[in-house]
Amino acid sequence: MEFTRRHVAAAAMAGVGGLVVGNALWDEHLLCPDPDAPVWDAERATDGGVAGHAFGYWGPPVVDDGTVYVTTGHGIVAGGAGSVARLDRETGAASWVVEREPAGVGTPAVDDDVVYVPTGRNELLALAASDGDERWRVDAGEDDFDEGESFALEKPVPTGEGVVVQAFEGPTSSGFDGDHVLAGVDAADGNVRWTHALPARGRVRGVGDGDVVVACEDGTVRRVDGRTGDVDWRLSIGTGVTDVARTVANGVVVVLLDGHVLGGIDAEFGELDWRERVAPERVEGLDADDASVRGVAVAGERALAASASGEVVAVDRGSGEERWRSDAGAPAVAVHADADRGVALALDARGFAHVHDLDDGARTGRLVTDDANYGDTCGRRVRKDLLPRWFLTVRDGSAYVATHSMRRYDLP
Numbered sequence: 001m002e003f004t005r006r007h008v009a010a011a012a013m014a015g016v017g018g019l020v021v022g023n024a025l026w027d028e029h030l031l032c033p034d035p036d037a038p039v040w041d042a043e044r045a046t047d048g049g050v051a052g053h054a055f056g057y058w059g060p061p062v063v064d065d066g067t068v069y070v071t072t073g074h075g076i077v078a079g080g081a082g083s084v085a086r087l088d089r090e091t092g093a094a095s096w097v098v099e100r101e102p103a104g105v106g107t108p109a110v111d112d113d114v115v116y117v118p119t120g121r122n123e124l125l126a127l128a129a130s131d132g133d134e135r136w137r138v139d140a141g142e143d144d145f146d147e148g149e150s151f152a153l154e155k156p157v158p159t160g161e162g163v164v165v166q167a168f169e170g171p172t173s174s175g176f177d178g179d180h181v182l183a184g185v186d187a188a189d190g191n192v193r194w195t196h197a198l199p200a201r202g203r204v205r206g207v208g209d210g211d212v213v214v215a216c217e218d219g220t221v222r223r224v225d226g227r228t229g230d231v232d233w234r235l236s237i238g239t240g241v242t243d244v245a246r247t248v249a250n251g252v253v254v255v256l257l258d259g260h261v262l263g264g265i266d267a268e269f270g271e272l273d274w275r276e277r278v279a280p281e282r283v284e285g286l287d288a289d290d291a292s293v294r295g296v297a298v299a300g301e302r303a304l305a306a307s308a309s310g311e312v313v314a315v316d317r318g319s320g321e322e323r324w325r326s327d328a329g330a331p332a333v334a335v336h337a338d339a340d341r342g343v344a345l346a347l348d349a350r351g352f353a354h355v356h357d358l359d360d361g362a363r364t365g366r367l368v369t370d371d372a373n374y375g376d377t378c379g380r381r382v383r384k385d386l387l388p389r390w391f392l393t394v395r396d397g398s399a400y401v402a403t404h405s406m407r408r409y410d411l412p
Contacts, residue, residue: 040090042407060334062110069108081099082103087406092407103119105153106118117156122139159210159212176195184227193228195229199220200218201216202216205248206248219236219241221234245297246298254296260281262296295392307331310327328354335347335392353392
């Protein structure tokens with residue numbers, strides 16, 4: 001299925017309540033804007049760019065001080081080739097690129113001078129941040145990576161207590177018992193300290209004090225001591241968890257339930273404090289799954305959701321009460337925010353990044369981040385299977401956008 005201008009118009013007319021701010025960008029004078037000039041484009045960087053490696057981007061850019069880490073590859077499935085690259089924040093030039101073939105590469109985590117990288121061959125790599133040299137590797141094993149059924153692409157979590165926690169899928173190595181396994185790995189030497197069987201695929205987030213919270217697709221959530229693997233509490237929500245915000249703020253883990261509802265979990269006591277519908281079950285012209293939320297984020301007092309119905313919704317992080325709602329004018333595919341700057345960005349399927357005031361949702365600017373496939377109306381018809389593959393990170397006054405290319409923009 002493709003999204004067309006008619007679908008987007010129908011989505012805009014079928015909102016689910018709340019205050020809508022801003023205008024859908026179908027106004028005639030906005031239909032075919034020139035793309036904004038990026039600070040840099042990683043594929044065109046003249047000094048050691050990543051051209052030739054970027055077949056697609058498979059996770060949000062990770063910004064660490066003056067460095068940006070990106071992952072590229074043919075595909076996110078285990079059989080695809082992939083790479084991780086360290087880019088200079090000012091120039092976009094790559095100081096090193098590490099390739100894994102055949103293996104997809106997931107979003108890395110950076111801790112001190114080490115980059116922890118999950119791969120599609122059920123591996124966890126520890127690379128030296130300075131030069132990309134491998135320090136150690138955990139190989140959980142897989143049956144047949146060509147089938148794409150066994151891969152560990154969830155972002156690792158360094159706990160700050162000398163342990164890195166990683167979720168593995170379909171492991172076959174000795175000591176990894178079960179189809180879904182959480183493991184605590186010694187950050188110094190890569191030895192596996194403990195494993196814990198999960199009931200379904202899990203997403204892991206650090207919550208402080210050396211602990212992690214693991215939200216599984218079957219709707220169960222647990223807090224695990226990162227040093228020992230002991231479970232502090234368990235929660236059964238009764239509905240599937242389809243995403244988890246990258247950031248845990250003030251002890252609240254924000255989860256996406258069945259693709260349409262945000263929920264706030266108290267990380268200390270393991271209670272679901274609130275839930276709030278942020279996307280409609282159905283939108284005229286769209287299949288039910290097409291209208292679901294494609295990205296969630298937490299910043300300051302706000303939890304945000306961007307849905308393929310075209311809406312961006314902000315709720316209070318502590319209570320779930322809706323604070324503002326905006327119409328992107330096209331399927332919204334990613335959202336991120338910078339609490340220090342008080343800005344939220346939502347990326348739509350045309351490559352437009354809408355800049356909002358984080359507190360009240362007022363639209364303060366827009367970036368046109370991509371110049372391909374506009375067509376006669378600049379309406380960018382996008383296949384639904386491509387929607388989860390565009391990513392956005394906002395940090396220190398810049399937006400890092402991974403679509404068909406990897407570019408840095410200064411915020412307007």
